[in-house]
Amino acid sequence: MSKAPTNVDVTSKAESVTTKMRKVPSDKPFIFGLAFIFSLYLLLILGMLVADANYTSFADIAKTLENPNIQYSLKITMLSCFIATILSIIVAVPTGYLLARFRFPGKAALDALLDIPIILPPLVIGLSLLILFHKFAIFGTSIEEWCVIIFTNIYSFFTGKAPDFSVGVTYKVPAIILAQFSVSCAFAVRTMRNTFDQMSPRQEQVAMTLGCNRSQAFWLIAVPGAWRGILTAAALAWARALGEFGPILIFAGTTRGRTEVLSTSVFLEISIGNLEGAVAVSMIMVAIALAVLFLVRLIDGRKGGLYDIN
Amino acid sequence: MISIKDCTIQAGNFKITDINMQIPTGSYGILMGKTGSGKTTILEALCGLRKVSAGTISINGQDITKKRPAERNIGFLPQDIALFEHMSVYEHIAFGMRIQKWDKKVIDDRVHELAEQLQIKHLLERKPAGLSGGEKQRTAMGRALAVRPQVLCLDEPLSTLDDDTHEDVINLIKAVTQENEVTTLHITHRKSEASLLGDHFFELCEGRIIQHQEAFV
Structure with missing residues (x-):
């Protein structure tokens, strides 16, 4: 029969455990390492912003904002980014849900296909859209022509007269929205998935x-439960649409006062040798992007992280 | 009466065959078994959340094997409670009745009746984030019972509660299931819980159901 342990046995066992405890190296070098790598990247971003800010002034930015072309560009940017974001969310939420919840044949291939707009060079997206709308015919008519026919008929149905303005997609504002949507939607789908x-x-x-x-x-459970993801997807789609340049350049053109958005304004200002103006437009874009992304973080309300760094 | 006859259920690579189980109407059935033995899979099949590849499931003589979850009239309380983060306690209890388009006055009366029974009347406006573990359990119980289900499925509903709350909720479950005259299938690991609540005891052992006369370990 075994003997019950006495207090003395327990104490000596505890002591032997204490003597076996090894000294664990401090966590500080690891945390400093993480912070160092983070700081390097942050320095690069801040360096670019500070360099831009030094190259321009509030007076330059104010002067740029008074330019009617830039005002138009700002208006079209806000409008197109907003519509592209809404369209992206309308597509991304059900698509993300379908991919996350259901199994079906060919799912892996379709899933990979959705990443194409992320992988392809932006210029190729623009070129592909251009070819799709002008060289791809349905019943002998190009998609561009179909769009003109459909819009003209709808307009005539409601107003009783033919539109007295130029109708179509390519090299017009709808092309800007479509170019922005083509890329930003892929990011939104990935986020929602x-x-x-x-x-x-x-x-x-x-x-x-x-x-x-x-x-x-x-609608009643999954979508309301995913509101943070939807917000993140919208922010990502909006930011992506704001920075879009290549597809817009090819598919919508960069016509001053017509198909000009802030990203193409920077290009136009550089092309006429107005570097100060280009930098001023860039700073306006940075300010808008920071304001919107900061607002999204505020609405989200999550601080994230598990540990305090003391 | 819950009747599961010769059922085969496949969940990925996991398969349970020849499941047979009967729980008379108004009784409290307890299903025990080792972790990973397939208890939750059986409960999911009963609720219509998992397909049955062979056999039949019927409730009160009606074959429900091919029916969708919404058509089975079964209340389900999963192990992780699964409250809806964006809804208040009131909205949780009212949810099923609103979906089934009950009259507004009837819904309001039923919510208050259940809140009274479950002792959560003071919490009706609160969201799940502000509730304790026991309060969440009661809310989920109210949500499951609100539409007057024929059957209530409880998947280890008390596993996350501390000992004091555990005892309170056991007494509450006993009272509420009796008041609502619902046939219950309850999964648990605790013998004390099983013997306090159960009338019929089943063990899932190596893919087979064994019926016992009393709670066992």
């Missing part, structure tokens, strides 16, 4: 046992 992947399907399953069909479970 990750969001739904990380959300447990249990809430939706419970909703289905309570009487919901899949559609109701999606």
Whole structure:
């Protein structure tokens, strides 16, 4: 029969455990290492911004903002980015949900296909859109011509007269939106797919046992539950649309006062040798982007992280 | 009566075959078994959340094997509770009734009746983020019972609760399931929980269901 341990046995065991404890190296070098790498990248970004800011002044920015072409460009930028973001979210939320929740044949191939706008060079996206709209015919008519026919008929139906302005997509404002949407939507889809992947399907399953069909479970449970992901996807799509240049250049052109957005304004200002103006427009873009992205972070409200660095 | 006859359920590479189980109407069935033995898979199949590749499941004589979850009238309380973060306690309890288009006055009365039974009347306006573990369990229980289901499925509903809350909730589950006259299938690991609540005891062992006369370990 074994003897019950006495207090003395327990103490000596505890002591032997204490003597075996090894000294663990400090975590500080690791944290400093992380902070150092982060700082290097941050320095590069801040360096570029400071260099730009030094090259221009508030007076230059104010003067640039008084330019009617830049005012038009700013207006079209805000409008096109907003519409491209809304369209991206309308496509990304159901697509992300489909990819995250369902299995179907060819899913891996389709999933890879969705990344094409992210991988392809921006100029190629623009060129592809141009070829699609002008060289790809449906019943002998190009998509561009179909768009003109459909819009003209809708306009005539509601107003009783033919449109007295130029109708079409290519080299017009709709081309800017489509070019921005083509790229920004891919980023939004990827974000929404990750969001739904990380959300447990249990809430939706419970909703289905309570009487919901899949559609109701999606709209009433999954979508409201994914609001942070939707916000992030919208911010990413908006930022991507704001910075889009290559596809717009090819598909919408850079006609002053017509198809000009802030990113192409920078290009136009450089092309006429007005570097100060180009930098001033860039600073306006930085200010708008920072304001919107900061607002999104505020609405999100998450601080993130687990540990305080003391 | 819950009746599961010769059921085969496949979940990825995992498969359970020849599942047979009967729980008389109004009784409280307890399903026990080792972790990973497939208890939750059986519960999901009963709720219609997992397909049954062979056999039949019926409730009160009606074959529900091919019915969708929404058509089965089964209340489900999953292990992770799965509350809807954007809804208040009131909205949780009212959710199923609103989906099934019950009359507004009836919904309001039923929410208050259940909140009274579950002792969460003071929490009706709160969101899940501000609730304790026990309060979340009660909310999920109210949500599952609100539409007056024929069957209630509880997947280890008390596993995350501390001992004091655990005992309170056991008493509450017993009272509420009796008041609502619902046939219950409850998964648990705890013998004490099983013996306090159960009328019929089942063990899932190596893919087979064994029925016992009393709670076991």
